[in-house]
Amino acid sequence: MIEQFGIVWHARDLLLEGLLNTFWLSALSAAVSLVAGAMLAAALMARNQLLSRATGVLVDSMRCVPFLLFAYMVYYGLPSLGLRWDSWTCGLVALIVYNSAYMAELLRGAWRGLPAEMLEAGHAFGFHGAGFVRRIVLPPAIFAAIPMLGNQVIQIIKDSAFLTIITVNELTHAATVLQAKYFMPFASFVSALLLYWVLCVGVERLVGLVGARAELRR
Amino acid sequence: MTEYDWISLLQGALVTVSLSLAGIALGLPLGLGLALIRWAQVPVASPVVATLVSLLRAAAAVTLGLLVFFALPTIGLSIDPIPAAIVTLTLSTCAFNAEIWRGALVDFSREQYDAALSVGMPKLLRFRLIVLPQVVRAAMPALVNEMTLLVKASPAVAVLGVVDITRAAVRIGANTYRPLPPFLAALVIYSLVVFMFVLAQRLVESRRRRLAFA
Numbered sequence: 001m002i003e004q005f006g007i008v009w010h011a012r013d014l015l016l017e018g019l020l021n022t023f024w025l026s027a028l029s030a031a032v033s034l035v036a037g038a039m040l041a042a043a044l045m046a047r048n049q050l051l052s053r054a055t056g057v058l059v060d061s062m063r064c065v066p067f068l069l070f071a072y073m074v075y076y077g078l079p080s081l082g083l084r085w086d087s088w089t090c091g092l093v094a095l096i097v098y099n100s101a102y103m104a105e106l107l108r109g110a111w112r113g114l115p116a117e118m119l120e121a122g123h124a125f126g127f128h129g130a131g132f133v134r135r136i137v138l139p140p141a142i143f144a145a146i147p148m149l150g151n152q153v154i155q156i157i158k159d160s161a162f163l164t165i166i167t168v169n170e171l172t173h174a175a176t177v178l179q180a181k182y183f184m185p186f187a188s189f190v191s192a193l194l195l196y197w198v199l200c201v202g203v204e205r206l207v208g209l210v211g212a213r214a215e216l217r218r
Numbered sequence: 219m220t221e222y223d224w225i226s227l228l229q230g231a232l233v234t235v236s237l238s239l240a241g242i243a244l245g246l247p248l249g250l251g252l253a254l255i256r257w258a259q260v261p262v263a264s265p266v267v268a269t270l271v272s273l274l275r276a277a278a279a280v281t282l283g284l285l286v287f288f289a290l291p292t293i294g295l296s297i298d299p300i301p302a303a304i305v306t307l308t309l310s311t312c313a314f315n316a317e318i319w320r321g322a323l324v325d326f327s328r329e330q331y332d333a334a335l336s337v338g339m340p341k342l343l344r345f346r347l348i349v350l351p352q353v354v355r356a357a358m359p360a361l362v363n364e365m366t367l368l369v370k371a372s373p374a375v376a377v378l379g380v381v382d383i384t385r386a387a388v389r390i391g392a393n394t395y396r397p398l399p400p401f402l403a404a405l406v407i408y409s410l411v412v413f414m415f416v417l418a419q420r421l422v423e424s425r426r427r428r429l430a431f432a
Binding site for chain 1: 272273275276277278279280281282284285288289292293369370371372373374376377383384387388391396397398401404405408409412413
């Protein structure tokens with residue numbers, strides 16, 4: 001058993017490359033889907049009934065699909081609509097679009113929880129439209145939603161593991177390659193799980209730090 | 219999509235639902251057990267459980283499934299895809315359940331516990347009659363939420379070769395060269411399954427409310 005982990009250590013470059021890919025995939029999707037989610041949240045809260053209803057249906061249907069099914073839709077479905085991307089682009093797009101819906105829902109929840117006086121004060125100062133959302137609503141809403149947003153980032157990291165099925169070279173994929181090469185499933189997958197753990201604990205720490213800062217600013 | 223394709227999708231749905239239900243049935247009590255170990259602050263076991271839960275919460279279902287399916291045979295436990303799928307789903311959901319249960323237990327009012335103590339209720343009775351019913355009620359919404367998350371994590375069993383809704387849809391798409399219709403059908407089926415859980419929770423809650431007021 002110990003020798004197996006020795007072999008993993010010997011072939012660590014393989015796993016570390018996978019870890020790095022998982023990290024970038026998740027970080028990029030988290031950042032982009034947060035921005036997209038903020039826009040969707042604004043659409044959800046729009047006074048225009050048609051816009052908010054249509055966005056609501058879109059967001060809700062996203063929240064009913066398992067991520068793997070959605071990734072398949074992007075990977076196998078888009079070519080039949082004439083779009084042909086490689087597995088990396090498909091995986092990234094799937095992660096971003098899928099999680100934007102969740103981010104939107106989280107931000108909408110935080111938006112709903114903001115005190116009405118603050119929003120009215122914003123209106124009274126002449127803020128409206130995009131400026132109102134960006135300067136009055138989003139800063140406190142994002143701070144309030146930070147723990148949930150952190151959980152969603154962890155969910156993104158875990159969902160990115162599904163991308164091994166559409167052959168994206170991320171951490172689980174690297175572990176599979178490692179286990180196929182040396183036939184030592186236990187050490188390979190346990191190492192992968194530990195690396196996922198490191199990533200997720202890192203996110204939790206970051207959330208704690210940002211939360212403490214937010215508390216100070218208040 | 220032919221009639222046969224619909225049948226295979228529905229068979230996939232049966233697999234998804236039964237695997238999820240098995241995961242829930244095993245994961246709920248297991249999660250409660252883990253939460254109780256932490257709640258009672260059992261020496262040695264409590265920090266071990268805390269670490270294990272943290273590790274499992276960070277574990278991607280796909281990776282966990284691969285570990286269970288490929289690593290157990292190397293220590294002499296050969297395991298079929300279906301039991302491996304159930305073990306995977308149970309492990310990944312029980313960690314989240316444990317946290318939910320623990321949250322409800324921590325929030326439980328101390329006064330009631332002390333009141334039960336003051337009338338001399340034995341430990342087991344105290345837990346069963348006073349703590350458990352209220353903890354179940356407090357934890358229910360979060361637990362149902364976790365159940366729907368489990369349904370959404372269940373396609374991970376595809377890596378073990380189990381044919382669930384997602385995999386059935388992929389097969390149909392590969393056979394017909396038209397992947398979108400089966401995927402959309404799968405989306406509808408998943409939505410129905412998720413909705414079923416939410417509906418069941420609403421029914422249980424409204425019944426309980428009626429009983430409470432009666």
